[in-house]
Amino acid sequence: MNPPMSSDDGDQMRSFKDFLASYNKLSELCFNDCIFDFTTRSVKPTEDQCSLNCMEKYMKMNQRISQRFQEYQMIANEGAIAAAQKLSGSVPR
């Protein structure tokens, strides 16, 4: 009903969607990289360890990427603000 609620709901839905998407992607990726032996039905301990490592590493990689991305965006924003200030400062004079 009120705008803050609905935008919050939208955010929640969005992050849930993101979570599901990354879940599926992770499953596919780690399965493809870790599971090669189809002579047995059960998951071998090495395969289990490999998939868990794969997941953990991917999460850490994601963390690092988002950190770097944020840094980049902050720098880009600062540049844009500085350019805007320059423009607005030079126009009236």
Add this chain to the structure above:
Amino acid sequence: MAQLPQLDMQKMQMVQELEIEMMSDMYNRMTQACHKKCIPPKYKDAELGKGESVCLDRCIAKYLDIHERIGKKLTQMSMQDEDFVKRMQGGEQPKS
């Protein structure tokens, strides 16, 4: 900004949403690309190695750099295209 009529507020919002969507799509593609290029599919260890970390940092910086370069070139080219189309239409009016 002041010149834009009231009606364009909605359009502005749509453009903004589109931009956010585009950014997140770009982010996902970048993640995929840098994972493929920097993390070898051997998962003996759950930690990011030093080489892998450095590779990721560079990969991201380069990806964003290229993204920007291509964007600039693309806008430049499409602006040239628009100019060309306008001139063509100005020269030969009967053609639609």
